[in-house]
Amino acid sequence: MEELRAGLAPWYSYVKAIHVLSAAIWGFSTAVAWAFYLKPALASARRHPDDPTRRARRNELMERFDRGASFEHVALVVLVVTAVLMLWLGRVDLTQWSFITAMLWLGILVILPMEAVDIWLSHMGGSKAHAREDPERYERLMELHWIFFRITEPLVVILVPTMFVIAIAKPF
Numbered sequence: 810m811e812e813l814r815a816g817l818a819p820w821y822s823y824v825k826a827i828h829v830l831s832a833a834i835w836g837f838s839t840a841v842a843w844a845f846y847l848k849p850a851l852a853s854a855r856r857h858p859d860d861p862t863r864r865a866r867r868n869e870l871m872e873r874f875d876r877g878a879s880f881e882h883v884a885l886v887v888l889v890v891t892a893v894l895m896l897w898l899g900r901v902d903l904t905q906w907s908f909i910t911a912m913l914w915l916g917i918l919v920i921l922p923m924e925a926v927d928i929w930l931s932h933m934g935g936s937k938a939h940a941r942e943d944p945e946r947y948e949r950l951m952e953l954h955w956i957f958f959r960i961t962e963p964l965v966v967i968l969v970p971t972m973f974v975i976a977i978a979k980p981f
Contacts, residue, residue: 814898821898828891832976834884836969839877843958847874851955871951872938875931882932885924892916908979912972919968923961930954 817824847870854860854867892913895901901909929935930953937954940947974980 817894818898821895824891824894824898828888828895829976831884831888831891832973835881835888836965836973838881838884839874842874842877843962846870848958851958855955867951868937868947871954875936875938878927878931882924882928885920889916889921906981908975908981911981912975915968915972919964923964926957927961930957 850863850867850870854863857863896903896909896913901907903910903913930950935950935953937947937950940950
């Protein structure tokens with residue numbers, strides 16, 4: 810194992826660069842689509858539940874958003890893999906409080922559970938594209954996703970910039 814670590818150690822900066830790029834893709838790839846397209850369409854369809862045009866637009870944008878979230882979810886996997894690799898290569902002492910352990914706990918306690926639900930809602934059992942043939946299930950999933958967004962939006966708006974500041978400034 811030590812030979813592998815020694816062989817990979819010179820590549821640490823490249824792993825870190827991939828990690829930072831993945832963090833940016835994860836943190837910001839869906840922000841514009843959510844804020845300027847999907848959120849207004851969801852709100853409009855909720856305000857006018859009997860308008861089929863608004864509902865159709867909401868459905869189209871949600872399904873496109875779910876497909877686009879694939880980039881975010883792939884970036885998350887790369888983010889986690891590179892984080893673990895950097896911890897290992899850097900021989901980080903996880904028993905000492907530091908910006909690294911703070912980021913690790915935020916990732917484990919907040920990000921990973923949130924993203925697990927997001928992945929389920931976007932691509933797996935909660936996928937609206939897969940539920941199209943069952944209008945009642947489709948609407949339940951749409952409502953569930955709306956609730957998820959309402960809960961996670963403040964977390965993401967606060968947490969993503971905070972994590973970038975912690976990673977760059979290393980305040981502790």
